[in-house]
């Protein structure tokens with residue numbers, strides 16, 4: 261912990277007090293550990309990592325945004341957006357180069373020729389301006405702690421600067437700036453520094469290994485790194501990146517990692533739309549999603565079956581909503597995240613950088629926050645991700661039930677709820693009824709035994725009691741498997757479940773099942789997933805409240 265003068269403390273606390281109401285309810289019982297594929301708290305209950313990446317590894321070696329908003333306000337904002345964790349990035353030199361670590365933030369910004377950033381920090385975080393960079397880093401962790409936000413420290417680079425390229429000398433063990441000795445020293449120093457800091461729950465040992473695909477070196481050094489971190493700080497999860505920019509862990513299929521300790525190992529994988537070979541722009545959306553998900557399963561998701569947690573520690577998209585390929589990728593990603601109930605970290609919190617790749621005040625189009633850090637760049641996305649910020653499954657969920665099905669609609673981030681037997685609608689997944697998607701293709705409401713039925717083209721879907729009718733048998737069509745489809749009883753017309761912009765659940769002609777690369781099927785995309793969350797009180801299907809409309813907005 262950095263030592264602070266009383267005045268500094270006061271300055272830091274003022275904005276915090278105002279924001280306190282927004283803080284996450286509480287930290288889970290710590291430390292975290294693993295139970296097969298789940299991350300769990302000290303009480304054995306699942307803790308789902310719903311994180312935002314916050315960069316602190318670029319040339320200034322300070323968390324981005326301190327020239328734009330008060331640190332306490334930023335931390336409170338993270339909590340208010342529903343995240344319970346931050347993946348905070350750092351360069352090795354922050355931990356191994358004392359000259360750098362002791363450089364005051366002001367001097368770090370001045371040496372890069374950024375007087376405006378200095379002025380911004382003076383206004384928004386005056387107490388931080390003359391602190392050494394390492395103390396600023398600790399203050400960021402501390403501000404997150406005050407908002408009950410967990411922190412995962414991510415070793416992003418050795419040298420401060422934007423990550424990652426094949427030839428930046430930071431890609432793989434033995435590269436120009438990536439000497440294993442220095443790396444291990446840095447990991448150990450960082451792990452030690454935060455040994456008594458409860459909210460530091462994990463360490464990503466190195467971001468996006470790339471370049472060399474030398475698997476034996478991966479094993480040698482990742483095992484060493486994991487041991488060094490664990491020896492210095494046995495409380496933290498050790499999180500290991502795959503190869504090829506963390507796009508693949510497939511080399512773990514024949515090999516097992518050997519560690520002297522158990523219950524702390526997590527793997528991480530990254531998945532961005534731009535890594536998917538242009539498929540999102542050029543293919544039918546069902547075909548693209550089906551194909552890419554198969555690929556992701558082979559490259560990483562198999563880890564879950566092996567009984568390890570897999571943290572999707574970077575995913576992200578252009579928040580403007582105008583990037584068609586990114587929008588398509590995002591909906592597919594959200595579906596997988598719901599189905600597998602993944603732990604994840606979005607890239608990124610920061611709306612802009614002090615400087616990135618030579619550009620001052622660089623705008624982060626993937627940022628949750630706007631360029632000035634004052635508002636959400638895409639408020640509808642914050643709502644859309646909400647259902648994925650709490651667990652559907654896992655050990656010891658409060659009031660946990662026999663698993664049941666929910667019908668998730670990734671375009672809205674909502675689930676299919678029963679309003680009355682004549683009307684279903686989209687609403688919060690927390691309030692979902694308990695469905696059972698049976699071997700006989702019926703979608704049965706567990707409390708009442710009624711089942712989902714199609715009436716006709718363009719009308720609301722409804723509940724019925726004669727579940728053996730053809731219009732009550734729902735098959736999953738297309739290569740995405742996300743069109744939930746049935747045949748009308750009177751004339752055999754095939755229809756698909758659909759959500760109207762005001763959230764009514766209807767049945768319509770199935771759209772874009774294959775071939776057409778331009779057509780957008782997302783209103784008809786549903787994923788039937790498992791949940792064992794608490795079912796809301798009052799099991800009568802007619803007592804469920806009605807919810808406001810959702811509408812596809814700029815993000816969709």
Ligand SMILES: *[C@@H]1O[C@H](CO)[C@@H](O)[C@H](O)[C@H]1NC(C)=O
Nearest residue numbers: 353356357358359360361363
């Ligand atoms: C340590 O950091 C300082 C300040 O950035 C830099 O001038 C110096 O070259 C670094 N030393 C090493 C050994 O990298």
Ligand SMILES: *[C@@H]1O[C@H](CO)[C@@H](O)[C@H](O)[C@H]1NC(C)=O
Nearest residue numbers: 434472473474475476477478
């Ligand atoms: C991996 O690196 C080691 C040590 O440099 C070397 O002996 C080995 O041949 C390399 N393996 C491959 C497959 O390149």
Ligand SMILES: *[C@@H]1O[C@H](CO)[C@@H](O)[C@H](O)[C@H]1NC(C)=O
Nearest residue numbers: 663664665695696697698790
């Ligand atoms: C659905 O019902 C079947 C038969 O009663 C049961 O075996 C299965 O576990 C149920 N599945 C879910 C998800 O509720």
Ligand SMILES: *[C@@H]1O[C@H](CO)[C@@H](O)[C@H](O)[C@H]1NC(C)=O
Nearest residue numbers: 715716717748750751752753
């Ligand atoms: C089948 O019946 C539905 C009404 O239930 C109607 O909307 C649709 O046009 C009919 N299709 C054919 C091919 O007759």
Ligand SMILES: *[C@@H]1O[C@H](CO)[C@@H](O)[C@H](O)[C@H]1NC(C)=O
Nearest residue numbers: 679682683684720760762764
């Ligand atoms: C949605 O359903 C309600 C009945 O629950 C109906 O009044 C309303 O007109 C429907 N909206 C659309 C667009 O069909």
